[in-house]
Amino acid sequence: MRKQRDNLKRPEQELRIFRMRALLASLVVFTLTGILMGRLGYLQVVQHEVYSTRSENNRVRVEPLPPTRGLIYDRNGELLAENRPTYNLMMVRERVDDLDATLALLVDLLALPEEEAEAFRVRSRQRQRPFQPALLMSDLDEAQIARLAVNRHRLPGLEVEAQLLRYYPDAEIMAHAIGYVGRINAEELTTLDAGRYAGTHFIGKTGVERSYEEQLHGQAGLRKVETNARGRVLRELDRSDPVPGSDLTLTLDKELQSLAYDLLDGRRGSIVAVAPASGEILAMVSVPGFDSNQFVTGIDFASYRALQDNLDLPLFNRAIRGQYPPGSTIKPFLALAGLAEGEITPDSTINDPGFFQLPNDSRRYRNWLRWGHGRVDMERSIAVSNNTYYYTLAHDLGIDRLHENMTGFGFGQRVGHDVFGESSALMPSRDWKRGRYNQPWYPGETLSVGIGQGYWQVTPLQLATATAVLANRGEWVKPRLARRIGDEELPVDLPETPPDIKITNDNWWDRVFSGMEKVLSGNEGTARRTGVDLEYRMGGKSGTAQVFSLGQDQRYNADELAERLRDHALFMAFAPLEDPQIAVSVIVENAGGGSTHAAHLARAMTDAWLLGDDQLDVDEIRDELENDDASVPGG
Structure with missing residues (x-):
């Protein structure tokens, strides 16, 4: 029993244990206190500038100020592209606590359909520069703004901002020429200047908007603001104003452009008009058009699919990308090539039996008039659009000299100075065929090129440009869409302008022009009905481009063919002959x-430019088209 009491009471041992525990506790306290004091010293002394800057950044925020995009006008000062005030939903992703929950709430608040909701989610996750506001939704209506305002406390990191949004008053008529702006995508974001495009959410995608993006955009500014704990701006501390983009004045004439659109009357085709002396593109229409305003804020899936699935291809710019056989419109150019190469003179004649045969070849290459035109010289060959004359000439020239002379007029090349997306089309050659098909060039293919068929393809802009060079008697003036950037006029002499076409005898131009004038005014001219009561001298040439090839003894009958297999109608013209003011190409x-359905439209365009469009009756022109016989395959 005593031994047990001795085990229970050991004061010295208990005191020793107590002292050890007290010492350990003191060491722990002093160690933790030292660590805390050291950390406080490190943060407040060593890291003072770092955390002072962070604190300042929480209170002071630098915000980009996007520049105002330059306006676009036509040659007469008519507004073609403006900026309208709108409200956009912006998000700073780094300030959003729960992105998925926030997006779900937004979809519910804004009552977005599933297709738009998915696009909404994709945009929210698009790669963005840190702390830069990303555009989620454009052009909010009043009801959406009100719902967002009421629920603002539930949406940290999101703000509704007032901004200017691009708007096109004549969207369908100007869609292909002017183009449109759209949201900057992830790929573009990696290539753009971060400083210049800070706060900018739109960029030129097509047309003039794309070609002159640098001039139209301007330079972004910055402002430094003080905010509270919730991120609301309290006051502005500093500001660097943005530099607005330059206004752009185009060469297009809004009235002439509208007339061209109305003349086509919804039919698939294109009209291009150029001023020969200056190269100014007066009209450049592709029909059907589309509402380019839909693409500014982001077109919905159903509308875009409808445009894509439309058989008439409204998104396709026929004026610069449509590639068509030029048909007989190229006969004046071939006549000049024959004169320049010494293969013909203006008075050279052939006897046309209605066909042409290659040596030792039984195949007959037929004239459109099957019994032939009899004795034909150069001027008459243009007026009546005689195929046999040009089969003969093409055979004598050969494909090499044909290619060389036609590329001099711009065929097979991109001809525009500032025309974004232009196709070079195709001027065939031996080398091209060898590279494309690994086959030699055959003599019969040269004959097809001689009447603008076969492999030869042109765009309406190319044909209008070549006609302008012809009207200028070989002088090249590169076509352009911009007339003035800000207050600076664009020069007429532009870089990379092709060399002028030199011909030894100036009288040859007159003789070719005479043949073209007889197309509209001569007794046998293929477009003589179009030239009735002309108040000025006009030269032109019709063309009919085959969509598919006929057999040697087959005859073309439009009534037996599906509509989309029928020939294309073409016409090129310039006027007045003595001082050309306008060159036009038309394709329907x-x-x-072409002597009917395209010629009347070219005449209407020249009438409007030279006489004033107040004398035109578009409905009367449409009636003429319906009553005319379009069955003449040669013109």
Whole structure:
């Protein structure tokens, strides 16, 4: 029992244990206190500038100020592209606590359909520069703004901002020429200047908007603001104003452009008009058009699919990307090539039996008039659009000299100075065919090129440009869409302008022009009905481009063909002959003969430019087209 009491009571041992525990506790306290004091010293002394800067950044925020995009006007000062005030939903992703929950709430608040909701989610996750506001939704309506304002406390990192949004008053008529702006995508974001495009959410995608993006955009500014704990701006501390983009004045004439659109009357086709002396593109229309305003804020899936699935291809710019056989419109150019190469003179004649045959070849390459035109010289060959004359000439020239002379007029090349997305089309050659098909060039293919068929393809802009060079008697003036950037006029002499076409005898131009004038005014001219009561001298040439090839003894009958298999109608013209002010190319797809369905439209364009469009009756022109016989395959 005593031994047990001795084990229970050991004061010295208990005191020793107590002292050890007290010492350990003191060491722990002093160690933790030292660590805390050291950390406080490190943060407040060593890291003072770092955390002072962070604190300042929480209170002071630098915000980009996007520049105002330059306006676009036509040559007469008519507004073609403006900026309208709108409200956009912006998000700073780093300030959003729960992105998925926030997006779900937004979709519910804004009542977005599933297709738009998915696009909304994709945009929210698009790679963005840190702390830069990302555009989620454009052009909010009043009801959406009100719902967002009421629920603002539930949406940290999101703000509704007032901004200017691009708007096109004449969207369908100007869509292909002017183009449109759209949201900056992830790929573009990696290539753009971060400073210049800070706060900018739109960029030129097509047309003039794309070609002159640098001038139209301007330079972004910055402002330094003080905010509270919730991120609301309390006051502005400093500001660097943005530099607005330059206004752009185009060469287009809004009235002439509208007339061209109305003349086509919804039929697939294109009209291009150029001022020969200056190269100014007066009109450049592709029909059908589309509402380019839909693409500014982001077109919905259903509308875009409808445009894509439309058989008439409204998104396709026929004026610069449509590639068509030029048909007989190229006969004046071939006549000049024959004169320049010494293969013909203006008075050279052939006897046309209605066909042409290669040596030792039984195949007959037929004239459109099957019994032939009899004795034909150069001027008459243009007026009546005689195929046999140009089969003969093409055979004598050969494909090499044909290619060389035609590329001099711009065929097979991009001809525009500032025309974004232009196709070079195709001027065939031996080398091209060898590279494309690994086959030699055959003599019969040269004959097809001689009447603007076969492999030869042109765009309406190319044909209008070549006609302008012809009207200028070989002088090249590169076509352009911009007339003035800000207050600076664009020069007429532009870089990379092709060399002028030199011909030894100036009288040859007159003789070719005479043949072109007889197309509209001569007794046998293929477009003589179009030239009735002309108040000025006009030269032109009709063309009919085959969509598919006929057999040697087959005859073309439009009534037996599906509409989209019928010939294309073409016409090129310039006026007045003595001082050309306008050169026009017209193509109407699957319309039949160019001497009817295209010639009347070219005449209307020249009348409007030279006489004033107040004398035109578009409905009367449409009636003439319906009553005319479009069955003449040669013109």
